Amino acid sequence: MAAAVTVPSDLMHPVVEQAVQGYAVNWLLKIELESDQLKDIEPCRKILAERGFSPLLSKTASSAMPSLHFKIAGTKLYEQADADADEALAAVMHANCPAALTWTVESTYRPRTR
Known part of the structure; x- marks a missing residue:
């Protein structure tokens, strides 16, 4: 049985406690590639x-x-879970750039506008 794979949109869910206090959440997806050769990562750039x-x-x-x-x-900043985040990561992975690939999703809070 294959293990489930986490994708960025899996992490982009509102935090109920923050929403109750009047805060909205934005999500920042960061994709990084590291390589000894610049030409190796240019297609992914x-x-x-x-x-x-x-x-x-x-x-x-x-x-x-x-x-x-x-x-x-x-x-890239997302206001809510978005398949675009998953598709962007998949496109970079599919390019098979010979580099170390990492990605993170960070939450950022802002007061809700009324």
Whole structure:
């Protein structure tokens, strides 16, 4: 039996306690790719740009990848769960860029407008 796979929209659900207090939740999806070769991640950068993620390119090093390498990070804000988030991640994964791919969904709270 295959394990269930979590997709971004699985995490984009309102927090009842915050809604009761008058706050709405926005969701920030961040997709990152890291590689030793810039050309390896260029096709995925294009996909992120086409989908409105405003990808940023940087040279970086980290404890997980201590040698100097390239990183592309794109973010997009969603007001609610959206299949577009899942489709964007699937498009990047389908491109098979030879890079380390990570993604996160973060909640951001704002007062509800009346």
